[in-house]
Amino acid sequence: MKLSLSFPAASLHGATVGGSVAVNGVCLTITQLDEREARASFDVIDETLARSTLGGIAEGHSVNFERAACFGAEIGGHVSSGHVHCTARVEEVEREGDNVRMCLRLGDEAWAKYVLPKGFISVDGCSLTVGLVKGSAFDIHLIPETLR
Structure with a gap:
């Protein structure tokens, strides 16, 4: 499948065909690039579609987009590879003041052994700290900055 996305102006400055970016946490290779129009295209294989969101x-949807990390630059948060293993389903959302607690259930229970309390997990490319874990279900907590 060919995926073409428009990005905010200047966000692709310096990007090149063959370079990598993360879209919803998935590492993708740029196959076509129009830096002036801030538009990039990617070839996405069936395996990636099956394991990611x-x-x-669809047209008009927003995505989480991140450029590749550069050696020597500050890295805030957790390091994520962009190699997606499975998806999860949102089971519960609870507002707690300005924050939100979400309970998610893994789509493939085999990965549950890798989800640890106070470990980290990427949800659509957003690296988050894991809260409570019960089998293949786990909580994440979203602060206002993450929700923004």
Whole structure:
């Protein structure tokens, strides 16, 4: 599948065909680039569509987009590879003041052994700290900055 996305002006400055970016946490290779129009295209294989949320992207949807990290630059948060293993389903959302607690359940229970309390997990490319874990279900907590 060919995926073409428009980005905020200047966000692709210096990007090149063959370079990597993360879209909803998935590492993708740029196959076509129009820096002036801030538009990039990617070839996405069936395996990636099956293991990520990219297959559900439709025109007008927003995505989480991140450029590749540069050696020598500050890295805030957790290091994520962009190699997606499975998806999760939102089971519960609870507002706690300005924050939100979400309970998610893994789509493939085999990965549950890798989800640890106070460990980290990427949800659509956003690296988050894991809260309570019960089997293949786990909590994440979103602060206002993350929700923004």
